[in-house]
Amino acid sequence: MNCVNLLAFIQIAVAFDFGLLYFSNSHIFKNLQKRLLDEMENLGAKNVEEGKQLREDHKRTSKIPVRKCRAKLADTLDKISYHTNPDNTNWGKYAYLGLYSGLYGILCLLLIGIEGSWIQKECRNFLLISSEIIIAFELISIIQIKKVTDGEVSYLKVYKNIKILLTLLALATLSAYTGWYFHFFNAFNPPFVLLATVAVYMPVIVYVVRLWITIRKVRKLYDDCNRQLIEFKQLIHSPAPDR
């Protein structure tokens, strides 16, 4: 149970700090996000400007291949504009996951004092079962957050989720006490450290993964933009047929 002390302390610090991400506009994660997006925007700014100019210059063309090229370029430029705008990539909404991480941290803190007592075994089992429940809730929340693509997030059914979560934790308590559970490992520490780390650091993991996904997405869009610009220039400089 010694690792519970350390993990619970780290978890409270992480959840608290990550919760500030949601409230504070000067949080380090938000500054990092903004700086990253600014740099990504600058990376492809020249091509984007060139694309916009080309589109404007050939606004009145009647050649279908050129018009199709204009349309593809418009599509790419709109997506680049969307994905590099800090208002649209408000990953702060993933701070909601800190709610479940925080709850797990509180459970760990409360159970620290049970070490060495006659219910130590039940507490350990409860910590393992509840970590799995918390991870499941975090994954469900990630799916719910992903579905909300437009603007801010409103509560994410937090009230209903908390009631269900508390019910499941009560069942977990019963399960730990009565022995109705399935064992994968005989030892406690290895699975607990793994599960508790995932439960505690899920907001940070998700934040980093979202960052990585956005970088990949924007890079692909810049590649598409580059390719479409080359195609566009070839079309306008060649005697292409109208259809």
Added chain:
Amino acid sequence: MNTNNQIRQLLRRLSSFLAGNGKMWVADYGEAPEYFVAAGNPVGIVSNRALSVSTDSPEAAGPDVYNKHPYELTVSGNSMQPKGISDGDRITCTPVSTDSVANIGQGEFIVIKVDKDFYAARRQTARFAHKLRRVVCNIGDVADFEEMYDTVQRIDDSVLLDHNKSDLKKKFEETREFYGDSEPLMLSTTYKEGSLRYSFHPVRFVEATATKVLPKD
């Protein structure tokens, strides 16, 4: 909203949740006030911004649609961001009559009344009274897709792309199925995560043109 105000608001909500009837927490299922307009799909979850203004405020009276005076709406959502309108921006709307809708040009922004029956027929609940779109053209009472497509593709490049043509056909057929073949329709666009989306609306639901954008505070 600064950190202190946000914390105070959170504590107020927490105490309301614990001591009150918990009504505030079912805001997910609430409807946006009249003075908000959905930039994208009006069935989306209503944002915190749309729910944070007091119902005692003068804005809560709703837009002055019936008196034909210009009025302001606040945009909810970032679906129109590729065209320069972001979540929280305020738009000045000039009411239009059904007769003058034909004069609305390509590229203008319009405010459309949300037809809740249309969404109910698709088992969705619309949470906004208005939605914001960008005009492509007025297609009138054309019932045949190919005829409509032929008209649109002369003035708009985006429909030349295969995936856009499929989306256009799907939306056209859905709209005609619900409203019938003789209803005059307006074709407009919005975006979803930066990707273009088409929508058709009966001309009679076009309420206003959005003529000015004030950035959010």
